[in-house]
């Protein structure tokens with residue numbers, strides 16, 4: 332009980348009953364006179380003719396039963412075993428269909444019931460008169476009734492479990508809740524507990540990146556079409572307007588929008604090429620090839636179409652949307668606005684502080700090289716060329732995760748001027764080299780004539796010779812040996828490092844996910860507690876909450892959440908909660924002592940037993956929640 336201490340514990344007599352004279356006294360001389368407790372509890376004693384030394388009334392003599400316990404019994408244990416034997420809740424309509432209570436606990440898993448402070452673990456078995464000769468106590472071994480149901484079950488007030496009582500509680504309407512959680516087939520649900528896959532919808536066939544920023548608000552007056560070939564809710568992903576300086580893609584202006592596809596409700600990136608008249612439908616053949624190229628460093632091409640919805644002849648390319656993506660230019664090269672610095676040294680003064688460009692760490696550069704090389708390899712292997720390797724067309728979609736965007740666009744735009752694919756692939760490598768210069772030197776024109784030597788010096792000072800060699804290899808004049816495979820040979824040591832890092836990252840993410848799975852389990856358990864504990868419709872019915880399984884669950888809830896320290900202050904200890912809930916979820920054999928709120932009694936039960944109680948009580952509720960549908 333590391334987390335539990337009652338402030339004024341005088342009311343609780345935590346003593347070994349063996350040491351209590353008044354408890355022992357009757358044992359010495361009254362065993363023959365005392366009524367056998369099995370009679371009081373179960374109505375009969377199966378050891379009556381097998382040596383039980385207590386008195387057994389003749390069949391005509393009515394048993395006093397548990398309703399009139401002696402004052403002494405009330406003090407030491409208000410939770411009588413019979414009270415614990417109260418049946419699990421079974422709604423009337425289900426009573427006939429519900430299987431009888433579960434089989435008795437095995438002898439190794441007894442449910443201990445002990446007066447407060449007399450843990451059998453610490454002090455050996457309690458000395459309860461009337462229990463001698465009895466087998467391991469079994470709280471679920473009800474005397475059988477005529478229909479195979481327990482006698483207590485037959486005694487239940489039929490109105491208490493009236494079917495109609497559920498109608499008023501619309502918040503428990505199973506139709507309004509997650510169907511996977513509230514399976515309409517209770518027996519299956521009972522035997523097959525919740526699986527995580529029920530909660531995580533399968534990803535769509537073609538991977539679509541995060542939809543987390545689904546709250547984009549379309550700018551008012553953007554004058555965009557409401558609907559466009561099955562896409563709606565267009566939002567520009569870049570600044571638009573007359574004052575914005577625009578760059579051309581080839582000879583055309585382009586704008587990227589985020590839009591929702593009506594058929595699947597997912598966001599996509601739409602690149603619109605303005606004022607482009609498509610001459611031949613065959614230009615779209617490249618899109619078919621590109622849509623089959625799936626690679627982690629290439630933004631997938633979905634489709635392309637022409638439209639007049641923008642009041643011009645526009646060509647639109649649809650790509651996978653990556654939330655919060657930024658171009659390499661925006662991340663590394665774009666001059667940052669100066670920030671206001673405050674100096675207090677000579678009075679209070681303020682001045683602007685320019686942001687100096689930061690040098691990209693060598694490890695990041697290598698990661699970029701390996702990722703881009705891998706993408707190029709994929710494209711070249713299928714006989715295509717990327718044709719656009721540029722700091723403004725490579726997106727950073729995660730930590731150091733880059734993807735080449737705009738694939739297929741140039742193929743369509745320049746469809747009428749066919750070029751040798753070998754030359755185009757060589758150009759890919761040259762563009763890759765220029766990109767490397769730009770990233771290392773923080774300058775998009777770093778590889779151009781007048782900057783070239785300065786850039787080489789800069790790279791020599793700030794990076795290892797290997798990076799410089801790779802950059803020089805890429806921008807060198809093409810020859811028969813200059814290919815993506817040769818580049819990969821050149822950088823294979825870094826490819827291995829990149830792969831190790833990627834695997835480590837995967838392991839880390841998996842670990843993170845595992846802890847999220849733990850959280851999911853705990854949330855599910857907490858929800859079950861919420862469903863079971865203190866249900867308002869049973870507020871005036873003590874049998875629901877004050878006896879049997881629900882009572883154990885309620886006391887366990889107190890044990891987990893409502894403990895107080897020695898000063899009576901609430902103990903808010905998340906670790907304790909997590910430890911308890913995890914043990915409960917695992918259903919361990921470890922036992923806990925649950926103390927009644929009046930502190931007059933306690934129960935010692937295993938987590939396994941508590942878990943079973945919760946599952947059964949929750950199962951009763953789920954069965955009850957679906958009975959009107961059947």
Ligand SMILES: Nc1ncnc2c1ncn2[C@@H]1O[C@H](COP(=O)(O)OP(=O)(O)OP(=O)(O)O)[C@@H](O)[C@H]1O
Nearest residue numbers: 568569578587600650651652653656657658723736
């Ligand atoms: N597939 C995509 N998913 C998410 N955002 C994207 C996607 N493609 C482009 N974007 C975003 O759209 C914006 C505009 O893209 P674009 O390729 O036009 O870059 P840019 O920097 O404007 O280049 P340019 O000036 O040459 O047009 C960028 O901020 C980019 O992050």
